[in-house]
Amino acid sequence: MYQGNQLSLSRLDNDIVELNFDAKAGSVNVFNNATVKELTEALDILEAAEGVKGLLVTSGKPVFVVGADITEFEGVFTQPAAEMKVYFGVNNNNFNRIEDLPFPTVVTINGFALGGGLEFCVACDYRVMADNTKIGLPETGLGIIPGWGGTVRAPRIMGLENAMAWMAGARQQKADAALAAGLVDKVGPVAELRELALQQLAEAQAKPSDYQARRTVKTSALDVSPEQAKEQAEAAKAQFCARAPHLKAPAAVIDLLANATGADRAQALDMESDLFNELTKTDQSRALIGNFMNDQYVGKVAKKLAKGSNLKIDQAAVIGAGIMGGGVAYQSAFRGIPAVMKDINQDALDLGINEADKLLAKKVRQGRMSEEKKAEILSTITPTLEDKDLNGTQVIVEAVVENPEVKAKVLADLEDHIGEGGVLVSNTSTISITRLAKNLKRPDKFAGMHFFNPVHAMPLVEIIRGEETSDETIADVVAYSLALGKKPIVVNDCPAFLVNRVLFPYFRAYELLIRDGLDMYRIDKVMETWGWPMGPAYLSDVCGIDTIRHCQDVLATDLPDRMSLVEPSVMDALYQQKRFGQKTDTGFFSYQQDAKGRPQRANDPAAEALVAECQVNQVELTDEEIVMRAMLPMAIEMARCFEEGIVASAPEADMALLWGLGFPAFRGGLLRWMDELGVKTICEWSEKFSHLGEAYKATDGMKAMAAEGKTYY
Structure with a gap:
């Protein structure tokens, strides 16, 4: 018919x-x-x-x-x-x-x-x-x-x-x-x-x-x-x-x-x-449909890259059974790739296995997995103290302490255990991949693989290309990421890579707001009202104050013109008191676990006192000004990354922040938000707050875009 x-x-x-x-x-x-x-x-x-x-x-x-x-x-x-x-x-x-x-x-x-x-x-x-x-x-x-x-x-x-x-x-x-x-x-x-x-x-x-x-x-x-x-x-x-x-x-x-x-x-x-x-x-439909389109685009880029891989992943290995290493081992086993989990400490191995058992047990309780399947998956994680158990592994993920000297030594030792054609990757959030590759015999077979915590829940994996990383290695690491069920985005090596490099100006902006006398609770409320799932104080506690301080030191050294440490530093004040956030039950807030073991925050007078000591100015700001002071350094740093070629496209840049940070989805990503607001408007706000330093000064590229009416999309 x-x-x-x-x-x-x-x-x-x-x-x-x-x-x-x-x-x-x-x-x-x-x-x-x-x-x-x-x-x-x-x-x-x-x-x-x-x-x-x-x-x-x-x-x-x-x-x-x-x-x-x-x-x-x-x-x-x-x-x-x-x-x-x-x-x-x-x-x-x-x-x-x-x-x-x-x-x-x-x-x-x-x-x-x-x-x-x-x-x-x-x-x-x-x-x-x-x-x-x-x-x-x-x-x-x-x-x-x-x-x-x-x-x-x-x-x-x-x-x-x-x-x-x-x-x-x-x-x-x-x-x-x-x-x-x-x-x-x-x-x-x-x-x-x-x-x-x-x-x-x-x-x-x-x-x-x-x-x-x-x-x-x-x-x-x-x-x-x-x-x-x-x-x-x-x-x-x-x-x-x-x-x-x-x-x-x-x-x-x-x-x-x-x-x-x-x-x-x-x-x-x-x-x-x-x-x-x-x-x-509406701007929301443009943003949310844009996210959908960006997701499709980024997925196609990853699949195209993965087609260049000939890697046969029969087994992966993770070195370091901490929170990240254990999470990677669990994710690998859960996705059907047997994993060797190596550490130098039996207690750490036990902790890693227990964490995997806990995650699988939750699926059993929810009726999403049988006890038999749980046992089968756990059996594919092999905890070991012996290097020989790594021999012939096609993918080895180094996930030891975030210290360049320690990582460099461990990586050099691991090279001899990789199977023919295999790859070595470092799970690092800040340390230069090019620097870590200096002492390797095959720097072309080495890349960064930045997982986000918790590994099983966070979709993004930043794949970092060092100066000598080969295209084949990138293809292999992308293919492994996809096999793990993750969303890989490839970025070029730079201080803190893409996501953290863009995030830490936000934390620094928060410290400047505290220095200028803004109420910590008001700042959190304003930023949550703007769209963030949690305000900067709460986010700091979730990320870990100790982790933030470490990254701040790295960035202050590598990008001193705009990432220098704030004086006085509220992050440092909390750090010195070992108030590291949820991991120690005290940070900007104090925490107690509810009946389901989830941390519940409460206002803490001790934290309020530490914050007050860091408030040396008294500046009056509207809610809009608080938002712009918090967001401008992020936006400008993202523009720098885009102009420097750290990330290849606007969709990849925006999806990295959506998947890695929980950037408000209804705003469509940082670059799309800049487009909606207008780069010219961003530059005008930059002029208003330029007295706060280089982090608030628009790039020449942004100024040219503003003059020509250009957009990132």
């Missing part, structure tokens, strides 16, 4: 027509412009066909439809609202046509059906889902809402409360949850999906009143009073919006769902379209 490049129509027995999504040029199906065009053409043919008694919708891919093609939206979102309504209205009309066909429709959902893919499914009369499939309406995670009728049909199928939870939560949902919510009608093994769907279609054909009644419900007002809708909206906001108070889209979609309960399909679709168009014009 119809054969396109994205989908086809064909007649089956019993006057049933099959609509099959199967993109010829891609590994998955997406709702891009080509798919929308072909669906329009296929529906023209289907509506004109005679004798059709049912529609079966399937996918020829391992997934149904993963959603809309976000890459096509960026340009569209800049158009006027009227033009956007026309653009998105084509597929909205298609879904209405599916819903209005004069015969029942059944869709089989396999693999994934997300966003627009699921919106197509809810336009059908019945949904049959494979038991290993995930579905969802995650648009609020991109700063927008479902725009093809999802907010209209989902609440009328699954109820208002469920729809609010699914859309505001933006999470993927498993088959059992979808069945319990009433969004799907049948669940079964993927091999039986087609048979289940045909059975469902036969049942619908035998009783037309059933699917007709479903359509009446989907196109009519919801049977919910305004009072009930308001009550459910308030409950949903309390549950979902409190977790991310900065995000606009979750609260907006909840309000839309509540306000549209009394509307019919046409009215509700108009309300959805108006809000969708409004949200696409």
Whole structure:
């Protein structure tokens, strides 16, 4: 009947027509412009066909439809609202046509059906889902809402409360949850999906009143009073919006769902379209969609680099069973790569194994792993005190104490144990890779691999290219990082590399704010209100004051013009009192563990006294000025890194901070924030605070960008 490049129509027995999504040029199906065009053409043919008694919708891919093609939206979102309504209205009309066909429709959902893919499914009369499939309406995670009728049909199928939870939560949902919510009608093994769907279609054909009644419900007002809708909206906001108070889209979609309960399909679709168009014009949607695009870009860069690797990783080794080393060993074993964990201290080895056991036990408690699987993974970590157990290992990760002399000696000793073609890496947060390579016989087979703590939870791995590191070695280390399930970003060697080099000006800026008499609690509150998950004082305690002081010394030596130590230094005052933060239960705050063993902070008069001793000035600043004084040195240092070629692209620079520091996702990364604010505005703030030193002075490159109106994206 119809054969396109994205989908086809064909007649089956019993006057049933099959609509099959199967993109010829891609590994998955997406709702891009080509798919929308072909669906329009296929529906023209289907509506004109005679004798059709049912529609079966399937996918020829391992997934149904993963959603809309976000890459096509960026340009569209800049158009006027009227033009956007026309653009998105084509597929909205298609879904209405599916819903209005004069015969029942059944869709089989396999693999994934997300966003627009699921919106197509809810336009059908019945949904049959494979038991290993995930579905969802995650648009609020991109700063927008479902725009093809999802907010209209989902609440009328699954109820208002469920729809609010699914859309505001933006999470993927498993088959059992979808069945319990009433969004799907049948669940079964993927091999039986087609048979289940045909059975469902036969049942619908035998009783037309059933699917007709479903359509009446989907196109009519919801049977919910305004009072009930308001009550459910308030409950949903309390549950979902409190977790991310900065995000606009979750609260907006909840309000839309509540306000549209009394509307019919046409009215509700108009309300959805108006809000969708409004949200696409916000800085948050630009940032969050930008993050999505950046994630895709960085992933492609990593995969391309990894293709240059011929490394066969049968075993990895970690030297040093401390927090980082033990974390790397656990992550390696968890991802199916046996790991040798070597230390010179049996107690350290025991601590490393116990930590791995604790992480695995948590998965068992959560029902995400069996005891047998836990035992199997633990058995692949080999603790040892003997160097000979390292022989022939393809990847050796040095993770000993952050001391250049100690690391250099350990690395030189490790070279002889690497298997043929293998690589040696150092997990360091500050020490120059080029410097550490000086005494190695094969500096070309050596690179930095900066993991972030805790290793199992933090996605980023900074891969540092030394002056003599070969392209093949970079490819090998990227491939190993991907095998660990991490997100690698390659940077060139420089003091503290990328993430810490950009972070530590923020800590220094905080010390200057304290020196100038600002209240420590107010600073934390202002920066958390701006978007950081924790203010600089709390962040310092989490990172460790001792770690921060060590890094400050390194950077003050390497970059003295703008990273010199602040006098008086509140970090040093805490350090001298051995108030290292959460690790010692005292820092800027004091800590006690709750019933689940999680540290809970409390204000501490002793810390307040130490802070007060460092406040030698009394400067009045607005909240905006506090934000700019804290953020400017970070922004300027990132600009320096970008100009110096430390990081290759804006997407890699921004994702490094999102993944490594928890930079506010809704701001889209540091460079995107600079673009949104305007480089010219950044330079104007720089002029205002230039008296604070070199760290606050915009680069020549920034000034040129400001003059020419250029942006990083």
